[in-house]
Amino acid sequence: MQCEEWLFEKAEETVKIERISPWESLMMSINENGLGGMIETKKIDTIINILDRSIDEQIEKLNTRSIIDVDIKGGIQELVNVVFSKAHLDKASKENMSEFMWNKTIRYLTSGFTQPYSSIGKGGYFSYERLELRMEDDVVREVEQTLYRLKTQYQRTLDKSDFQQLVHNYSPESRLSKYMSIRVKEVMSKYEHLKDLTISVGGQIKLHPPKLCDVDSVIWHFDGDPMFIKIICFLSSQPEPDGSFFIRSNFRNNVYTASHIRTIIQSINWNETCKNIKLKSLKDYSIFLLSSHMPMLDKRGSRTKFSTDSKTDIYDPTYFNAVVFKGVECLHRGGDNKRFSRPVFQGLVSGRKK
DSSP states (O other): EEEEEEEEEEEEEEEEEEEEHHHHHHHHHHHHHTTTTTOTTTTTTHHHHHHHHHHHHHHHHTTTTOOOTOOOHHHHHHHHHHHHHTTTOOOHHHHHHHHHHHHHHHHHHHHHTTTTTHHHTOOOOOOOOEEOOOHHHHHHHHHHHHHHHHHHHHHSSSTOOOOOGGGEETTTSSSSHHHHHHHHHHHTTTSTTTTTEEEEEEEEEOOOOOTOTTTTTSSSOSSSSSTTTTOOOOOOSSSSSOOOOOEOOOEEETTEEOHHHHHHHHHHHHHHHHOOOOOGGEEEEGGOOOOOOOOTGGSBSSSSSSSOOOEEEOOOOOOOEEEOOOTTEEEEEEEOOSSOOOEEEEEEEEEEEE
């Protein structure tokens, strides 16, 4: 395994952090999802590593200029052509997939939260972080009023399976969203590449009664839009944890196992892939078998046991317990509360460079 190494000082000790190659990063995810042996590596590995390096250089440049290098688009087109060279995929489908991946890449590059690999070496790479919230009285009253309305609505409705009835939207201009923006900004200010961002949060309060949840949230998954990060804040405590939030970073024993290219590809949902390309054999999809909701992600273990050496953090439903995280990079799941209600605020966080 080829690794890039950094040393940095932390709490009076020298810490060595390594980074595996982009191709190894991609294959690690493929193998852990039971898809090993289905990917032909000829030519693809070199293209992946070169393309990933170009993306990292572009992220560094975006700190000083905002023009995106069109050579990255050419690299994406080359990758798609090589991946599907033996699959007899028509030209239009290849062009559609190239354009779709290019658009994902643009959103990844222009997200204020995307960091270059150099930030890892400085010990300043943001993955996720807990927020200790102490909301002002007027914000607390607003939250409690919203929850009261949602609970009343749930008690009155005849169709208690309609999750969308139990959601209240908050614009970035609302008091709750502005408060969350301030707290997220405090977190970002600790990271060199993120400290100058203008932060904006918009989101929803979701009631989540027992056994009624968003089915896409309860399985292990990545988020699909590289432009945003997320914040989740629990709005009540429970007698015992029921519907906790689980999250894992891409650091394993001081080795960074993700990559730009893996993040971009895994942000593509399988349904999105199938809209752009249709192939007879599953094997022909190659690296695009990776998906934001991969088939084996929900088999990675229980609350206390996982099949890899990644560290898993668990956030239990406690009043105003919150976490801000890169959902497009960090494997996570939440919900699945069986006995108690689980009201939460879930926000999308945008970061714009000044």
